[in-house]
Amino acid sequence: MDTSLNKFYVLLIIFCFLPNLSSAQEVYDLHQLTSQDGLISQRYNDFVFQDSKGLVWIGCINGLNVYDGKEVRNYFPEPNDPFSLSSIYIQSDFFEDQHSNIWFSTNNAIQLFERKTGRFLNFIDSFPPRFRKEGSSNKIIHLDINRNELWFQFASNLYCINLLKKEQVWDLGKISITDKS
Numbered sequence: 702m703d704t705s706l707n708k709f710y711v712l713l714i715i716f717c718f719l720p721n722l723s724s725a726q727e728v729y730d731l732h733q734l735t736s737q738d739g740l741i742s743q744r745y746n747d748f749v750f751q752d753s754k755g756l757v758w759i760g761c762i763n764g765l766n767v768y769d770g771k772e773v774r775n776y777f778p779e780p781n782d783p784f785s786l787s788s789i790y791i792q793s794d795f796f797e798d799q800h801s802n803i804w805f806s807t808n809n810a811i812q813l814f815e816r817k818t819g820r821f822l823n824f825i826d827s828f829p830p831r832f833r834k835e836g837s838s839n840k841i842i843h844l845d846i847n848r849n850e851l852w853f854q855f856a857s858n859l860y861c862i863n864l865l866k867k868e869q870v871w872d873l874g875k876i877s878i879t880d881k882s
Contacts, residue, residue: 722737734759735768739773741766752803754816760791760805776821784820787812796844804851806841811853 734740740763749762759766765776765786779785785808793806803814804824813822842859843852849864 704780734768734773739766741775741776748791748794748805750797750803752795752797753801758795758803760793760795762790764789765791784818784822786821787823793841796842797846798842799846804841804844806839806853809839811839811841811851 732762736742740746740759742761745762746759747762748758748765750758752758756769757768757770759768767774767776768786776786777789778787787810788807790808791805792808796804801816805814805817811824813824814820815822837854840854841851842854844850845852850861851864852859852861855861
């Protein structure tokens, strides 16, 4: 008798709070971006990231899209502009540092979007010469903003560079990273 009374009270409490729980759910306004909105590609948007300012960064094999909630800005390499993208092929996730700068990889560079200037910097140019081999691919794996360390794959090796000192911290040698998406 006592256990059935306990079950009754548990059910009573659940049913009393159930309407309150369902009313606390958030409603999201979803909007599908298409090429009509200015999106470069609808098929190959492999990397999507929302930064601390609310911008959505969408990397694809044809360039970079940045969506501010109203419009899409497209970024491409510009031959006469050293502060444009180095390549149209975005090949890593996006990472944000403590200055709200955005880090990512293209097929031929580690790129930094410098928020205060609005420029793209080819950060690999400031690395030691062996990281600037023509035709070698790189991919950012992780950005540790507390330690100012950038982990990236270059050719088939894994490295860690201290961004303040611009010196190598780790060389973990030959590895194999496979995409599980």
